[in-house]
Amino acid sequence: xxxxxxxxxxxxxxxxxxxxxxxxxxxxxxxxxxxxxxxxxxxxxxxxxxxxxxxxxxxxxxxxxxxxxxxxxxxxxxxxxxxxxxxxxxxxxxxxxxxxxxxxxx
Numbered sequence: 001x002x003x004x005x006x007x008x009x010x011x012x013x014x015x016x017x018x019x020x021x022x023x024x025x026x027x028x029x030x031x032x033x034x035x036x037x038x039x040x041x042x043x044x045x046x047x048x049x050x051x052x053x054x055x056x057x058x059x060x061x062x063x064x065x066x067x068x069x070x071x072x073x074x075x076x077x078x079x080x081x082x083x084x085x086x087x088x089x090x091x092x093x094x095x096x097x098x099x100x101x102x103x104x105x106x
Contacts, residue, residue, distance in 0.1 A: 005042030010065050012040040014058045028057040047104075048097050 001009070015025050022040075026033040031050055038044045039054075046054070055062045085093060 002042065004045050006068050007046065007065060008040040008042040010068060011054055011058070014060060014065075015040075018058065020057075025054075025057065029053045048101050052097065 015022075020028070022033055022036055025031075026036055029036070029050070030053065035044075035050075039046050039050075051062060051065065055065055058065075085096060088096065
């Protein structure tokens with residue numbers, strides 16, 4: 001399985017554990033049902049904002065969603081980035097996510 005498929009399966013499995021339908025998940029995350037379906041089926045890669053919303057609704061840390069992917073083995077610099085992120089205020093975290101998404105879209 002590739003990253004998109006593994007991440008999608010983890011999201012779907014957790015959603016099912018909580019007993020959430022795709023419709024309920026769509027309402028709770030504010031994400032279109034079709035878009036969620038594509039994410040869960042590994043058809044598209046999720047953006048940071050949607051990932052954070054999904055993790056929040058599924059009552060898990062973002063790291064949980066990546067636990068079975070090749071991303072689960074993070075480098076030292078990735079650990080440092082995570083440490084910095086976790087020590088920012090919520091407002092600064094949001095600003096960082098917007099900036100990171102901007103860089104990805106560039």
